[in-house]
Amino acid sequence: MFQTTRRRLAFWYTSVTAILLLIFASGVYFYVRNTLVERVDDTLNHVVEVVQRSLVIEAAAPSTGRVLTSAGVKGQAPLQVNVDDSFRDNAQTLEDDHIDIEWFGPTGQLQWSTLSVPIGLPLQLNAAGETVHLKSDQGNDQVLRQISRRVQINNQILGYLRVSHPWFEVSKPSRQLVIDLSIWSGLIIVATGTIGWLLSGLAMAPVRQSYQQLKQFTADASHELRNPIAVIQTNVQVALADPEPDAVFQHSQLQVVERLTRRLGRLVDNLLFLARQDGGLIPMQWEELDLHKLLSDVVEEQALIAQGQGLKLVYQGADSQPLTITGDRDQLLRLFTNLISNAIQYTPEGSVTVDLDSTHWQGRDAYQVTVCDTGIGISKELQSQVFDRFYRVDKARSRRDGTGSGLGLAIAKAIINNHQGHIQLDSQVGKGTTIRATLPIKTSDV
Numbered sequence: 001m002f003q004t005t006r007r008r009l010a011f012w013y014t015s016v017t018a019i020l021l022l023i024f025a026s027g028v029y030f031y032v033r034n035t036l037v038e039r040v041d042d043t044l045n046h047v048v049e050v051v052q053r054s055l056v057i058e059a060a061a062p063s064t065g066r067v068l069t070s071a072g073v074k075g076q077a078p079l080q081v082n083v084d085d086s087f088r089d090n091a092q093t094l095e096d097d098h099i100d101i102e103w104f105g106p107t108g109q110l111q112w113s114t115l116s117v118p119i120g121l122p123l124q125l126n127a128a129g130e131t132v133h134l135k136s137d138q139g140n141d142q143v144l145r146q147i148s149r150r151v152q153i154n155n156q157i158l159g160y161l162r163v164s165h166p167w168f169e170v171s172k173p174s175r176q177l178v179i180d181l182s183i184w185s186g187l188i189i190v191a192t193g194t195i196g197w198l199l200s201g202l203a204m205a206p207v208r209q210s211y212q213q214l215k216q217f218t219a220d221a222s223h224e225l226r227n228p229i230a231v232i233q234t235n236v237q238v239a240l241a242d243p244e245p246d247a248v249f250q251h252s253q254l255q256v257v258e259r260l261t262r263r264l265g266r267l268v269d270n271l272l273f274l275a276r277q278d279g280g281l282i283p284m285q286w287e288e289l290d291l292h293k294l295l296s297d298v299v300e301e302q303a304l305i306a307q308g309q310g311l312k313l314v315y316q317g318a319d320s321q322p323l324t325i326t327g328d329r330d331q332l333l334r335l336f337t338n339l340i341s342n343a344i345q346y347t348p349e350g351s352v353t354v355d356l357d358s359t360h361w362q363g364r365d366a367y368q369v370t371v372c373d374t375g376i377g378i379s380k381e382l383q384s385q386v387f388d389r390f391y392r393v394d395k396a397r398s399r400r401d402g403t404g405s406g407l408g409l410a411i412a413k414a415i416i417n418n419h420q421g422h423i424q425l426d427s428q429v430g431k432g433t434t435i436r437a438t439l440p441i442k443t444s445d446v
Contacts, residue, residue: 010193011196013192013199017196025181028181036169040169044146048149055158058079081103083111099164100165101114102164103161103162106159115164123160124148129147131145142166143167145167236257289332291323292356294329295354299340302341306344313351313352332439338408339371343373347373347375348376351373352374355370356369366438377432387423420443422438423438
């Protein structure tokens with residue numbers, strides 16, 4: 001599933017890039033090609049202007065039969081172009097520039113040309129450049145770029161000038177540009193596909209991790225719920241199967257059912273809190289609180305539980321003075337309850353000490369709550385996992401009563417994060433565990 005999604009992401013990333021690259025390459029090609037065409041047209045226009053300025057125009061002699069037109073300017077003798085003198089010095093230069101000139105008389109007959117073989121195209125006037133295709137008997141097609149212009153003085157037409165330039169000056173660079181753009185576009189698309197595959201892998205990594213966590217979370221939740229549900233079902237079946245119900249026996253069975261349902265209620269409540277926390281659905285109820293009083297109330301509630309298990313719960317406050325903090329009362333109560341009850345449950349004998357003190361953390365004033373027990377402890381290689389959900393399934397963290405769900409520290413860390421604080425755990429196997437919860441006096445969200 002993840003590989004298919006990754007391939008799709010890489011494919012779409014590469015496809016979009018390829019389309020954009022194709023549009024860009026097409027734009028570059030047409031821009032360069034049009035620039036080359038305009039350059040050729042400018043060259044042809046320049047040649048036309050130069051040739052026009054170099055034309056030798058003289059009065060036509062009627063007896064020579066070289067009068068180019070019978071119509072002249074009134075009161076003036078007809079004019080003509082001396083073809084030999086006009087084009088004598090241009091042939092070599094035009095040949096070096098790959099430019100061919102054709103001069104037509106006033107009636108359209110060809111009089112002079114730099115072409116070895118006349119192209120035989122009819123004369124068509126065009127002030128702008130025109131591309132023409134020539135087909136020879138040998139099958140060798142020739143493409144020319146031409147400009148044709150009428151030459152006249154006043155109302156007398158002296159002739160027509162046609163200037164041609166080979167099209168390979170445009171087609172050859174254009175073909176090379178297409179090859180270069182194709183090669184580079186192909187390389188870029190391959191590189192983009194590779195990068196897209198790597199980036200899609202990086203993008204899918206958090207999704208894969210979340211999916212694995214969800215699978216583990218579902219499996220652990222199912223495991224936690226299956227056992228109490230089975231016990232409840234067994235006790236109810238035994239109570240219903242007894243033909244002569246005993247009030248004392250039924251009372252004990254109902255006590256077991258009530259205890260298990262209470263345990264399930266806590267588990268579901270914890271799961272709901274974490275689910276809402278993950279979805280960002282828990283609104284923070286910010287208010288100013290007396291942290292000393294809040295912690296004193298929690299210690300007082302947990303003291304009876306510790307006393308019932310033969311433990312000593314000691315609270316070392318700050319001389320009963322108010323310690324104001326901005327936070328969510330319900331979440332902080334839950335935080336301290338989880339930390340202290342966790343310490344009590346994992347301490348077979350000894351004491352649990354709760355300490356509240358002022359500190360300075362990340363440039364801000366803060367309070368630090370320290371919960372220290374003399375319990376079973378945790379090995380160093382497993383300490384990085386203590387804030388994972390359902391960590392209790394590890395045998396190294398078995399509680400004495402087996403009633404824990406392994407969600408206490410995960411919830412504690414979530415609450416600490418909500419208050420922009422920090423939680424740290426230090427532990428030694430057989431010597432106990434110390435948890436330090438640091439809470440800034442005022443968060444940046446308030």
